[in-house]
Structures are given as C-alpha cells and as structure tokens.
Amino acid sequence: MIRIQRRQTTPRWLLVAVPALSLVAAFAAAALVLLVAGKDPIATYQRIFDRAFFAPGALTSTLVTATPLLLTGLAAAAAFRMRLWNIGGEGQLYLGAIGASGVGIALQHQPAPILIGGMIAGGLVAGAAWAIIPGLLRAYLNTNEIITTLMLNYVAGLLLLYLIFDSQSYWRDLSTFTARQFPQGKVLADAATWPAFDLQVAIVPFGFVLGILAAIALWLVYRSTVFGFQVRVLGDSRAAARYAGIKSRRVIVAMMALSGALAGLGGASEIGDFRHVLDPRGLQQAGLGYAGIVVAALARYNPLAVPVVAVLIGGLANAGYSLQGPDFPAGLVGVLQGTILFFALGGELLVRYRITFGSSRALVAPART
C-alpha cells in the first residue's frame, strides 16, 4: 500500500533534484510521443540541443531568445510567489515594447545613454501601467486577476496591430510611399541599439544582463525588505497577513506594478536588443509571456533559478525556430514545454509529501515500553 504524508521539513537537495528529475522524465515522455509519431527521439534531441547550445553561434541566439523569457519569467515568479496570478506577462511585454519604442523614437537625436535609459524607463513604466489596471481591480473590487490579465493580453495584441496597421500613429513609418502601402513601424536610430557583451563563448545581450540584475534585486527584496516580507506572508497565508496587519491591497497593487514593469522591460529589450522597430507580428508570434509562466513554475518561483531555466527554455524555443520545417513542425516546442511543466508539477508532490510503500501499520509510532 502507498501512503502519502505531508512533510514537516523539506530536505534542500530535493528542491534541486526534483525539478532536474522532472526534466529528464519530461524528455523521456516526449520521446515516447516522438516514437509514436514515427520520429527518432535521440536524433531529434541531438538536433535540438545542438541548435540550442553547441552549434557555432547557437548559444548567442539562445541568449537572445532567453532574454525576454528571463524577464517575463521573473514577472510571473514575483507575482505567483504571493499567489497573485498575473498571466498578463504577454500583454505587459507588448506595452513595454510600445513604451520603449515610443521613447526611442522621441529621443532619437539624444546621446545613447539618455536614449537607452529612456527606452528602459519607457518599457518599465508602460508595462507597470498596463498591469496596474488588473491590480487595482483585484485589490479594490476583488475581480479575478487571472481572467482580467488574460483578457488584457488580447487587447494589448490588438493595440499593437492598431498602432501599425490601422492608424497613422506615432509608431508607424509614413515617410515613404512603400511604407504607406505596406505598413511597418519606424525603425529606431542606431544609437538606440542596446550594447552587447562578447564573452567569446557567446554574445550576451544588454537585456539579459539587466535581467540577471533584476533577478538578484528581486531575491534581495524578498530576503531583506519589509515589502518582501509582506509578499512572502501574503503568499503563505492570507489569514496570517491579515492578523499581522499587512495592508494587502497596497501590496497587491505594488506587486502587479512590479511584475508588469519586469515584463515591460522584456518588451523594451525586444526592441532595444533585437528588433529595433515595433513589429506586431514578430512580437506576438513567440508567446513570450506565456513561456515566462513555464519558466517561473519550473524555477519554483525562485528568482535566482529563473535565469538558468530561462536559458534552458530559451534554448528549446530557439532550436524550435531554427529547425522549424516539414520534419520539425511548429507546436513541438509548446508540447515539450507543457510536458516539462506537467512533470515539474507532478514532481512537486515529492517535494511536499513523503511517499512510503509498505503496510500502513508500519507508520504507526511504536508504543513506548
């Protein structure tokens, strides 16, 4: 007979071992799917890992893909840690891209530090502003944030399309006849391109560095600030937070703003590091906000684990793009991501509960004699 008991304490090694094992199990399960589909799983995995990490230039493009995932991952991890279900990272990232490119166009004749600083600020503020809407609704009107953040993703996506395809907006390039016929965004000045750091093995985008700094900052906020303490209490027990006199409404709004700002920074980095133009189709194609949720959950909402997981998931996504074709159809990457997440969730059981095999009697404490 199998018995399941809640653990009183969780050994440290389990917190690393279980996600790692979940990952292995997920790849094994997905291998079965590939076998059923008549594909050689080992060859497929070899190609995926080669394109993700080992081929020349692969790590560099993986880091480009991982950068927005790192930031949307942090956004989700921060909010989910206090059981605030912000699944609006996708829309907040779009707004961040709109904000950053808007500032980038406005300040295009300024020196690079001002221009880039302005783009970062634009991304942070726009993302936070978009997230504050559901935050206020959640805090003051008790409106389910899962639904509102999600609905706003679709609205933000339509806003992107509107700005470039169906209006004469500030973001749209109307300078030439072709640009008027085939709508596209204004391309930013060269000075608006964010710096990158060549580390020989790979080129690290500026956004990735910002993401690492944000992860460390978030960890410090949890560890040693009043706000971080309040977030942790709210995450563990709403009742305890109430007894402790924590003003949960303010914390909810502040956390949504923080979470949205992080996702918005992801959007700013998409513009500054990568696209240099507000490109609705490109931004919407990748599902960067949703993948951030996978990253956060796999990192068990631990900010310091988010960068590692982001590189891994980013590698998968990157391999997915570059291998996409008749024998590597779109959708396979989502299947893999989902499978990994399922196994990580199932593995949680091992972290939170002790599972013992044997007769139930063996668990009864021996009588003292």
Next chain:
Amino acid sequence: MNVNDSIVVVLAASAIFYGTPLVFAAVGELLAERSGVLNLGVEGMMLIGAVTAFWSVQNLSGADWFVLLLATGIGGLAALAVSLIHAVLAVGLRANQIVSGLALTIFAGATGLSSYVGNVARLGGQPAKHEFTALNVFGLQDVPVAGPILFHQNALVYASWVLVVLALVYLYRTRTGLHLRAVGESPETADVMGVNVARYRYAHTLVGGFLAGVGGAYFSLAITPNWIDGMTSGAGWIAIALVIFAFWRPELTLVGAYLFGLFSSLGFVLQARQVHLPPEVFASLPYVMTVVVLVVVSTGWAKQRLGAPAALGTPYVREER
C-alpha cells in the same frame, strides 16, 4: 424592408450563433468547478477539439450528418483525453490547479499540440468537406422575428439548449447531482456520506474536457469551417469568465454566452452595414466587455462570490481532514 433583415433580428440570431461554443465550454467548466476542480486548460482543450474534429471531417466519409456527429464526438473525446492530464495532476497528485491548467493550455494550445497536429496532418488552408449549416426547423425559418433567431440555426445550437436543460436537471434533480454539489462545497462531508470524492472530481473534469472539445469543434465545423492555429482566440478564457458571471448556474451561462456572442458578431454586422471603425475596436469588444462584466459581478451585491463552490481549487486530502 423585411423585418428579418433588420439589424436587431440579425444581431440576435448571430449572437446565438457565435455564443454557442461558449455555452458548451462554460457548462463543461461549470461541472468541473462544481466538483471543486478549476481547469484553466479550456482554451487548449477547445483547440484540440477543433483540430481533431476538422481532421475527422476531412478524412471520414459517409452521410453529412453522420460524419459531423462523429467528428464532433471525436473532437470531444480528444479534448477529454488531454483533460485527463489535468485531472491526474489536480486530483491525483494534488498539484497547484492554476499552474496545471495553464500548463494544459500551453501544452495543447495555439503553440502546442493542436498546432503540431494541424501541421503534421497539413490541415491548414483546406476548405471543410462537411460543415454545420443552419437547419430550417419545422419549416419556420421565415416566420417574422422568431424564424431566423430560433428556427434557423445549426444542430449544435439546439444540442446546446438540450445540454443546458440536462445540466440543470442533473445538478438539482438527481442524487448524483446532489453529491456533486456536496463534493464541491464540502468534500469532507461528502466523504463521510460515502461519496467517492476523487471519482466525482475525475469524472466531472473529464466531462468538462469533452464539452470544451465540442465547443472547439464548433469553431472548425460551424463558425469558420477550416483550420487555423489558435482559431478559438481566447474563447476558452471567456468561457471560464462566463462561469463566474453565471454564478455557477447552467441556465445563466446561456445569457452570458449570447451576450458575448453579440459582442463577437457586432463587428461583422456593423461593417456589413457600412459602419467604419478600426477593426481592432470591434475585435477587442469581447475581451474588454469580459473585464467590465467581471468587475460588475465581483462588486456590490455579488461580493461574496455568490455561488462559488467553497472547495474550488483546493485538493482534498483525506489524511489532512
């Protein structure tokens, strides 16, 4: 001008037409939530239903009605199969239901399994070989006002009405329905009564999956009879919101679904009548209105989350009772 061409009648008829997939998905989600399982994977399950149903009409042959019935059933069963993953995680392994449901949507949704299946089977860009078309019920389709609204819809619309009646009878007039409500409100009590909590939760999560799949099939067989990645474009999430608007009561999902059907169709109807606004304004209406209506029902008189099953989203662990 014929009264049946008036904008009010056209809007009412198309509100029902566009709202019907939401009825299926919302009633399914409602049954799962009544058992205490929150399943945020509706969007993914609907897309699985849509892609498998479309595959079926392209590859099966037979009489029109037979193929359509079979395809809808296959769509439902395929979605049921993926909902089993959520059931195992949420009921069996006590995982976090919110994250598990999201994982299901990522796994099955627009960038996951449904897209994979559509790509492998090369379903994109094909016109459907069979599709649901409006029936002329009792030959009454030309009756003023009621004709186009009530007697000129496709078979799934009528099936959805039957479904709502069945769900009502089941929930409030049968013993299993009573047990189901007990499981969602107070699993401890249900357990003491001798009700198998886990079995009820598994069964209703799977039924929810089946109905989401039927709702998805409606998209690929009735609304736009073809296959496009992510073609439900958020309907699954609106269905989840609808359960909240409906206060977990099946009959009210009809009202909500048709309201959203109205917002979805408003753009097409107005554009056909030369009202010109940016298309994004119309397209964003269902999403914006979802937020607005959700705000309305979550404040004031409904502040106590009227009707939410008390045990919604929480795993039941007998040992920790």
